[in-house]
Amino acid sequence: MKLRTMLAGTVFVVLSATSCAPGAGSDAPAESAGPVKTGVPKDNVSLTLVSTPESGAAVKTIIEAFEAKHPNVQIAYQDTNYDDYNKSLNLSLSSDQSPDIALLNSVGTTVKDKLVRDLSPYAKAYGWDTTYASTQLNQWRVAADGSTLGEGQLYAAPAGFSLVGVYYNKAKAAELGISKPPTTIEEFEAALAKAKKAGETPLQLGNAEGHASFPIQLAGQSADGAEAAAKWTFGQKGATFDTAGNRAAVTKVGEWAKKGYLPKSANGTDLQSATDKFSKGEGLFFVDGNWDAAKIGAKLGKDAGFFTFPGEHATAIGTSVAYAVSSRSEHPDAAAAFLDFLHSPEASAAQFKAGFMPADIKAAKPEKGTVMTDIVAAWAKVNAENGLVGFNNNATATMNDKLTAGTQELLAGKTDTAGFIKAIQDEWAATHG
Structure with a gap:
């Protein structure tokens, strides 16, 4: 998982190169047609x-709440270290x-080998299509070819979400005469110019791992719209x-x-170093x-603020922690009932406490005056406009490497827009x- 270093606890939907023994899923119990x-x-x-330790803290609390409501169901929790998880x-x-x-974070071969159950009948029965925004649920849909995401049958249910937007230093903004977050790209660039003129770092950035791809993706999808952007991220035919x-x-x-x-120094700075710099007051904005x-x-x-990237559409980058039901499970109905519980108030509260955005926005109760208040407001805005898009870095197994190299060349002036676009599309x- 290429972005593992900066997303502790966040799970990505990628097409894994990991596979099981040939035909491993062929003797799995047949799914009921009824x-x-x-x-x-x-x-x-x-x-x-x-699950993994990063996601385990929340799900263990959710299991306890589920068992309290349904004492006849016992769920034994098993931990697998993240680095071993995809392999095993x-x-x-x-x-x-x-x-x-x-916990499902690599749907490709897992679905091809029929190791997890098609949850579409449960989604229909429980009404998950109305519970979740389509851009959230579609991250776990896989087409019949087993490689195209965002369409086809559903193989996992979301529990909690990540969210990428723009942090800003409210004190520095006030000093520059910026009374509210910019809502257009023109306002954003005007703020950058003000910060530069005042001797401040306009936009803090660490690009040693390719995180300049974040502002590129956010600016692009805020103009194109989440639905169009997601088609490319999902690998859908004809997208560009x-x-x-x-x-x-x-x-x-x-x-x-x-x-x-x-x-x-952006190309030589990693994300956590950039985070440390911004946290110490170096920078007006930080994606x-x-x-x-x-x-x-x-x-x-109280000087920490957050907003969705300015543009015509309210979008954000993010994905979800999600769980699947094994094709071998002898109790799929009970397992699916637990998946339905993942968007309950109890489960959502546990996810929010663990640092994820919850499925039930009502469970997001941040302490007043904290940056989490702004993040929850941004999350509600993105949800309302169905604006969540998966990470471009995960459009292919090697895309993060290509974006890292491409953005570093772009910042160094060694490639132009046409060259960058072509390299990414060719990949x-x-x-x-």
């Missing part, structure tokens, strides 16, 4: 659930000791990175580097995710055609 049953069975049921999950799902419920929004976004980020709006809210809030206090086409 209607599924909702709710918890009356008989005593024992389930097993496997398919083997585990294909074994006689397969867990009933599994060569859009008006992306061309303008790449051009702008390149210009920001030339104008001195970005730190000269980052909710996973760093605690660190930024602890240092900047995408090598996988998706």
Whole structure:
């Protein structure tokens, strides 16, 4: 997982190269063609659930709440270290000791090998299509070809979400006469110019790992719209990175580097170092995710703010922690009932406490005067406009490497907009055609 270093606890939907033994899923129990049953069975049921330590704190609390409501259902929790998880999950799902419920972060071969259950009948029965925004649920849909995301059958249910937007230093903004977050790209660039003129770092950035791709993606999708942007991220046929929004976004980020709006050391600075610098007061703006809210809030206090990237559409980058049901589970109805519980007030509160944005926005109760108040408001805005888009870095297994190299060349003036766009689209086409 290329973005593992900066997203502790955040799970990505990628097409994994990991696979199980040939035909490992062929002897899995056949899925019922009849209607599924909702709710918890009356008989005593024992389930097993496997997750990672990063997501485990929240799900263990959720299990306790579920068992308190349904004492006849016992869910045994199993922990697998993140670095081992992707390697072992398919083997585990294909074994006689397969867990009933599994954290899913690599849908490709897992779905192709029929190791996890098609949850579409449960989604219909429980009404998940109305519970979740389509851009959230679609991240777990896989087409019949097993490689195209965002369409087809559903294979996991979301529990909590990540969110990438723009942090800002409210004290510095006030000093510059900026009374509210910019809502247009023109206002944003005017603020960058003010900061530069005042001797401040306009936009803090660490690009050693390719995180200049964040402002490029946000600027592009805020112009093109989430639905159009997601088609490319999902690898859908006919999609292209060569859009008006992306061309303008790449051009702008390149210009920001030339104008001195970005730190000269950006290409040699990683995300956490940039986070530390912003937290110490270096920078007016900083594009980052909710996973760093605690660190930024602890240092900047009431001066820490957050908003969705300015543009025509309210969008954000993000994905979800999500769980699937094994094809080998003998109790799929009970497992699906637990998945339905993932958007309950109790489950949402547990996810929010663990640092994720909850499925039920009502459970997001941040302390007043903290940056989390702004993040929750941004999350509600993105939800209302169905504006969540997965990470461009995960459009292919090697896309993060290509974006890292491309953005570093862009900031160094070694490539232009046309060259950058072509390199990224060629990388995408090598996988998706």
